Amino acid sequence: MFYHDKQLQYTVRVDTPSPVFAKMLQQAIGGVEGEIRVALQYLFQSFGARGPAKYRDMLMNTGTEELGHIQMLATAVAMNLEGSPAYLKDEMANADPLLAATLGGMEPRQFLSAGLSALAADANGVPFNGSHVYASGNIAADMYSNVAAEATGRVLACRLFDMTDDPGMKDMLRFLIARDTMHQQQWLAVIEELGGHPGTLPIPNSFDVSEELREVSYDFFATGIEGVEPPQGRWTSGPSLDGQGEFRVRINTPLGQEPQLAPPIPSGYAEVQQMSSETVIAPNTRS
């Protein structure tokens, strides 16, 4: 269960409010790289954790930390909107609010639906979607999902850092970027603890690899037509990362048949011309 404190995890200060930046910050709240996603992702991974309890507990700690980041960013959005054209309009009676809103590039629903506050949505106003909460039940798969989230999250935070000159906002982002630095390595540290590539690959490592078609397990499939050279790299030669095979290049060719489905069944109500696979005759009488 959860508790709260009245104070923010880290100072949120806005020196020069910017409604445009308030819109951009939404991506870090409700975007696919955002804090609602990572908070729920780590918490759901924790809630469903099977196996060593230490991972369940670790995920609970960091999921709880991320809840505080949602709060920081939502507070930052509200503060940035306190200088928005809609906000200022009340003091500038003769301003044209529509033009102002346009020039301001505001997210309209931050005003229309939320009264100058944050939404559970991304920078385009697309609502947060729970399908991004990855919790597969396989710890290595989950750790890589988490690394992906924190890597795209830190890229986003750095881009936001560069978009603003506001000292308060830069200070907040310095904190969040540093936390992403930690979290990337925290999840990778679990991979290391599990034995690194040899200990975890292929994921899941509990599937008996002799069941898979081993002759294509380490082949780079080149799909270019004749004359297109396959790209060379670490993935085209040398030992595989799991230490169990050798990378090779295979020019891709069909190994399967030409697909041929059965004719449609009557109750599927295809056109009558589809009922035979051979010829097409326009029907001229139907009762």
Place this chain on the structure above:
Amino acid sequence: MFYHDKQLQYTVRVDTPSPVFAKMLQQAIGGVEGEIRVALQYLFQSFGARGPAKYRDMLMNTGTEELGHIQMLATAVAMNLEGSPAYLKDEMANADPLLAATLGGMEPRQFLSAGLSALAADANGVPFNGSHVYASGNIAADMYSNVAAEATGRVLACRLFDMTDDPGMKDMLRFLIARDTMHQQQWLAVIEELGGHPGTLPIPNSFDVSEELREVSYDFFATGIEGVEPPQGRWTSGPSLDGQGEFRVRINTPLGQEPQLAPPIPSGYAEVQQMSSETVIAPNTRS
């Protein structure tokens, strides 16, 4: 640009059609771990690739390969439905189709909307959603997104493998599982080529780390209340994976202020009782 062949990349054979398995296979087509996602993800990463052309080309090869996997799975769905209750009903006139459909556990839209074929949706019929196409412009972030996709994808394929006793379906899955084995390591091989953890972390490695709040960059934040021990692991002590810091535990406490927003503005149309931050007085007259 793209070309096609009439044959499948690998044989798709269904010995004993199962409409329930046809439903399960949808997860591998249109689910978050599915083939539409990885095909579009690798292709969009390729279309937007900046930097060394070899990565753009590699992504194009594998994205093109995945298109063939969508085709294989969609063919497998259609073949599994050729033995569905709805299908068989036409030959068993006295069967109760609704009971049959129920017992069969079919995905209703595979019949109602698609006439016994595959949908661009997951196992619950939730349509594929393009927000899962991650292509961040940062190659390390993208590689980890790809590893996450292939790791959850192989976990899914192994679970499907265990759910069926059909030799044809098992054979197809042996191929797909093997390809996932390769693809996981292919993306991690790029990380290795880029110098591994020291060469890529923190992602993005082009942000000047002296700009971030370094004092929290390697701290595990413990959010448990008093009496709750933080979990110990590779992430709580020892050198960080990027070789630039030392992991520590920090008991989480607020570093920020109690948030206090400005009063609502008139044009935001809060209730009048919200206009002051101090007291609440029920209005008794309004013009």
Place this chain on the structure above:
Amino acid sequence: MFYHDKQLQYTVRVDTPSPVFAKMLQQAIGGVEGEIRVALQYLFQSFGARGPAKYRDMLMNTGTEELGHIQMLATAVAMNLEGSPAYLKDEMANADPLLAATLGGMEPRQFLSAGLSALAADANGVPFNGSHVYASGNIAADMYSNVAAEATGRVLACRLFDMTDDPGMKDMLRFLIARDTMHQQQWLAVIEELGGHPGTLPIPNSFDVSEELREVSYDFFATGIEGVEPPQGRWTSGPSLDGQGEFRVRINTPLGQEPQLAPPIPSGYAEVQQMSSETVIAPNTRS
């Protein structure tokens, strides 16, 4: 069943077309507080109404009224776009349409997808989503869902009213705001008719309250950590609104156990290191 008239329910007049306002109006059409939502919500509540027929009939009346509001707003959008940069461009051959579109802050799909007409979407272009059509089968729950819809709807309409100086648009909004005034009270009048708080609470009032854990039925749970004072108000002391209890404050503490799930099953394909809940050993051989 339904009929139509050729005329609008209320005059829609645009004196000075504004493509920005056309975008804002979308929120009142396809937004979560919008008219498609309330029209379908009241109609679905009516279609599924069980119990006294008068409520079914009342809902049908108001749902039908709201259909006319969609029409009014869609007409208003189209009229506002008749002065859009895209529209005017045809008369100003040398204008830069892209710059114009930008400065105009238009919703791009109103032009690209709809040819200068309204969409079934909100102000950000997010399509209307049917999950907002609340019709629970419990009339008190539905009435409060309706009050919530009309309350947020009137707040939205007032905000829109303040954003425009167009006399025609203000006139249309005067009508819609007045209707929201009525509808809020119409739904609350049903609550009053059902006996007010004592007659309806807790919702559903058909559940035998002796089955619930009565010792926490009127407690305000304070989740602040030590040192954080719980907020005082009508909800922390005095008789409960249903007249059956007394409000109290309870400092929140765990009443349950530390969760411990069973180990993963083989066919779930967790990593092998998760199979035991005790220790983590990196596997070094796998067949």
Place this chain on the structure above:
Amino acid sequence: MFYHDKQLQYTVRVDTPSPVFAKMLQQAIGGVEGEIRVALQYLFQSFGARGPAKYRDMLMNTGTEELGHIQMLATAVAMNLEGSPAYLKDEMANADPLLAATLGGMEPRQFLSAGLSALAADANGVPFNGSHVYASGNIAADMYSNVAAEATGRVLACRLFDMTDDPGMKDMLRFLIARDTMHQQQWLAVIEELGGHPGTLPIPNSFDVSEELREVSYDFFATGIEGVEPPQGRWTSGPSLDGQGEFRVRINTPLGQEPQLAPPIPSGYAEVQQMSSETVIAPNTRS
């Protein structure tokens, strides 16, 4: 910011695991009436709260409480799945897993995507959608949104209570149902504190009602065609709930014009036959 405890807010115990009930419980986690929604809704209302701090604080307390409910329900899902056909299959080697899964009526993604754990989705597997996080900035509108959420939430919990005979699950639901009893009245207590209907209606009460078209502010619009009697009730006569008007019935008739839009502009690329509003002539030559 937030903290956590290792223990659950209330005991979660499953005596007889039921994968069907695990599916049903998803509605209480990620459904529109579910705990993710209320947790985020109350927290976002708190994060964006303007005006008296006591409401911000109250919302924070209850939002934090709801986070613990997500955890309880997710734990309940995982426990119910520990007796699922997929789970048991490993001990019953000769069972047909597909038939078992079918008869069990499982949510397939709880196994395929989550390894027998909960998802951030509803009972049909539709992912949680952030657009249900209502936080309008108007406290009365928000309170009614919260009542609606808790009313539909308690109706859901009562329906779930009736669907199970499991003593552990019934015990957990007794707790959750009691909390919903409290929360409904907690939000209504704020309305009472704000002065009840006279103090809050019409919402927003900060809009000058003389600006609205007062002649339709208390009229029930009857939309039935001739011969259809309007339903009578508290909403058709007597004083309005805000004490400012008198309810009446008005037979709905058009107060507006027949809409007539301008012809399409060239760059909108309508068909040429649409260019005139008068006649349709099939074009017979185009260059």
Place this chain on the structure above:
Amino acid sequence: MFYHDKQLQYTVRVDTPSPVFAKMLQQAIGGVEGEIRVALQYLFQSFGARGPAKYRDMLMNTGTEELGHIQMLATAVAMNLEGSPAYLKDEMANADPLLAATLGGMEPRQFLSAGLSALAADANGVPFNGSHVYASGNIAADMYSNVAAEATGRVLACRLFDMTDDPGMKDMLRFLIARDTMHQQQWLAVIEELGGHPGTLPIPNSFDVSEELREVSYDFFATGIEGVEPPQGRWTSGPSLDGQGEFRVRINTPLGQEPQLAPPIPSGYAEVQQMSSETVIAPNTRS
């Protein structure tokens, strides 16, 4: 504006209630081929109609008709659920409701969220999505969108007709199928009135075709690799349907360049190894 009648457009009678059929009927209400979609689609096309008023009026008539179809189907759902396991359970006290629900194959939310009524969702419980409301502003494009909706809609209704043996449901579907017959031809009659293929193609016919790359306007692009024969048909030879060209086959080959994007910009925060397009060197020092 709109009016209603108390009676249904056509009789809805359920002789033997079937909760499974209640689930299937949802596809005809909130599915992509369903009645909410066509009702809103025709109404939005009408609301945004520019050009001859007769088309605006025709669309209004049929959109209004479709509203009545939603009502019929929602009523049919509710009636089918009156014999559902959940419903019957109250009379069969010793039945196991969960098993019953499973065997019944019910849509869980029809009970959990709607109390045995219809939802604004499809047969999988996926909510109606407003992006399917096509109203392009080009009448020929819209007519074909309408034909597509009515064609898939009639296919769906025929499939539903075959799934039930209930005389009441079959009678209702006979009516709906007949209306789809009319509506398909109604929209195609507009195409005929506009001059058929020569009068409407290519859509939009208001674009000056000399502006398009005419040398590929009537070519079937064959994308098969060497050895794959292009399929022959009406589309590979003979006059084009607009009478302005001749169909041909073209073996597809690239007409464009190899794409090469500029290097990433610093503020985009790619990895440093992406900054040059030529070589990849693992960075070994970063400040």
Place this chain on the structure above:
Amino acid sequence: MFYHDKQLQYTVRVDTPSPVFAKMLQQAIGGVEGEIRVALQYLFQSFGARGPAKYRDMLMNTGTEELGHIQMLATAVAMNLEGSPAYLKDEMANADPLLAATLGGMEPRQFLSAGLSALAADANGVPFNGSHVYASGNIAADMYSNVAAEATGRVLACRLFDMTDDPGMKDMLRFLIARDTMHQQQWLAVIEELGGHPGTLPIPNSFDVSEELREVSYDFFATGIEGVEPPQGRWTSGPSLDGQGEFRVRINTPLGQEPQLAPPIPSGYAEVQQMSSETVIAPNTRS
């Protein structure tokens, strides 16, 4: 299965980069009229094709062609962004990036999430949704779905053509518009090959029309109230397009009953006042 070439299907050249146009182009990539939709739609129709193989093959060819169009448009987006304010900012150190972004009207996620590349989303950033992939199993229904897609697609491309003065972009659009010209007629050519209207209507033509309620199969239902004239046109008189009936006008009146559902069942937890359909009595005592 699929292959690729390194070169684009047609030249993509941007003379004057425009971030606003990059946003508009998204509609042609991930919008409902966009290339992801048609590529997947034709491929899924091909994957599930039953009946004559030539249609399966034709669909495969054109679906593969469309994959190349996604690539062209994604390349065009990236090139247009190379002159974006965010891009240029690195060269103009003293520019205000936020103002620049606003004036530029950029899609924020093209920078924030994609590093100046294309997304799998529409012009508002709404992600591509797989429910638009229509593949019904009925070839005539599918061909009309395809015509609708290509008609709205060509309308979109023409509107985009008019929005830009860039010679490179215009050249690319000339190619795409020409391909849409072909594709519209390609799908209609299949209808002609199937016998035109007499050969295909009503769709599906495999349903025995004597089963439908023939007396309403060719009637235009007029839903206007008294005094509203039904619109006259090809659809109100003359032979039906399938040659099997005669169009007529029918003034719409109810043919069905007033719906009356059964009372709510106890386990559905309606309010107690709903339990009887006759009267409403406020409960004053509940145990």
